[in-house]
Amino acid sequence: MAALRPAGVDRPAAGPPEGGADGNLIKPVLLTSSPGQLALWLPAVESMARAAGNVPALLDLARKNGSTWPRPGEGHTAILWELLATVSAADVAAGRVLEPHLDALAILSQAGHPAVADGGAWGVFAAEGPGLRLEARADGNAFRLDGAKPWCSLAGVLDQAVITAHTDDGGRAAFAVDLRHHGVTAEEPAWIARGLREIPSGTVHFSQVPATPVGGAGWYLSRPGFAWGGMGVAACWLGGAIGVARDFRQGLQAARDAGKEPDQVALANLGEVDRTVTACLHSLARAADRIDQNTPSDGDPSPWSEAQRLRGTVAAAVERVLQLVGSARGPAPLAFDEPYAKRMADLALYVRQHHGQRDDAQLGALALKGDSQW
Incomplete structure (x- = not known):
């Protein structure tokens, strides 16, 4: 495997920063690395x-x-x-x-x-919405996009995006699009959300916008990377839950240092948070290893069933952590602790990208076909 090095860093730091979730120092979330x-x-x-x-x-x-x-x-x-x-x-x-x-x-x-x-800032716009449709029509050896696309986060400040559109053959395909083209109009969304307030998502309109195919007809949804990307989102959800869990633990530690020992209920809540988060970390580590091994055999579950299983597990864990910590800490930090209140609101909205029972229904249909390990 090739060595990896982030831009602008010549050598490792002497050691990882020690710190909490207050943004002053970063404490890493570890799956398999030291x-x-x-x-x-x-x-x-x-x-x-x-x-x-x-x-x-x-x-x-x-x-x-x-x-x-x-x-x-x-x-x-x-x-x-x-x-x-x-x-x-x-x-x-x-x-x-x-x-x-x-x-x-x-x-x-x-x-x-x-x-x-390309050095620009990219987005991925693949959502569909009622009454909105984005069409890709061939224009010689190229394509042009016409129509509208919903849920385009930060479209007004991005340079380019990978966008899915409906094609003449009745399917959908992905295209690379320059969002700075004069035919692109990003609506100012009526974004009233209290979570993810700095990341408004609205509708973008396209009028004769040049588009370059990415991967060909049907490729975007059928590739293993579609499932891998969905699991990457779950890693973000879990990271947010870990931030909430660290807030909870730090609050208990601060109270203990001030002479107030946590009671059994608080300890039980922290214990459940610990095992819930740890189980998800193990699941992510295992999924990452399977992806990198890339040695499928007969009877292995499909990448998408793996993704749905992992995303559902992490989403349920996030909901449970939000419930446990929110109940244990009560209203005061939600009202007066801005970083904690923001984290709770951001995460509650972000995890709604999981569609709950509808996603479980997709997984159930796959399990009915035998696409499972049991």
């Missing part, structure tokens, strides 16, 4: 944590580091997910800015697309 193995990356991660809330600065850091960071399926998937989780543990919204940029670069690389070398 703290020393991640030390090389922590300066860039710490810069992202310090830039929390400043979207232009976060996008600039993503541009500078994205091309040198690991990509899923290339032997360092666990490191990629550790980095995503570590950023998200410090600030959920920062992870939400970073993840789609890295996902877009991975998609372009998987397709052998030359735009992977």
Whole structure:
């Protein structure tokens, strides 16, 4: 496996920073690496944590580091997910800015697309919505996009995006699009969310916008990387939950240091949080290892069933951590502790990208076909 080195870092730091989730120092989220193995990356991660809330600065850091960071399926998937989780543990919204940029670069690389070398800030827009449709029509040897696409996060400040559109054959395909083209109009969304407030998601309209195919008809949804990207989002969710769990533990430690020992209920809540988070870390580590081994055999579950299983497990764990910690800490920190209140609101919204029972229904249909390990 090729050595990895983040942009602008010549040698590892003497050791990983010690710290908590307050953004002053970064404590890494580890799957399989030792703290020393991640030390090389922590300066860039710490810069992202310090830039929390400043979207232009976060996008600039993503541009500078994205091309040198690991990509899923290339032997360092666990490191990629550790980095995503570590950023998200410090600030959920920062992870939400970073993840789609890295996902877009991975998609372009998987397709052998030359735009992977471009230095712009990328997004991935693949959602569908009622009453909205984006069409891709052939224009000689190229394509042009017409229509509208919903849920386009940060479209107004990104340079380019990988976008899915409906094609003449009735399917969907992915395209690389320059969002600075005059035919692209990003609506100012009525973004009233209290979570992820700095990352508005709205509708983007396209009128005769040139688009370059990425991977061909049907490739985007059928490639293993589609599942891998979905698991990368779960790594961000889990990182956010770890940030919440660290807030809880630090509060108990501070109370203990002040002479107030936690009662059995508080300890039981912390114990359940610990085993819930740890089980998810083990699941992510195992999934990363399976991806990098890339040696499927008869009877192995498909990448998508693996992704749905992992995403559902992590989403349920996140919901449980939010419930346990929110109940244990009560209303005061939600009202007066801004970093904690922001983390709780950001994570509650972000994890809604999992569609609950609808995603479980997809997984159940796969299990009914025998696409499982049991």
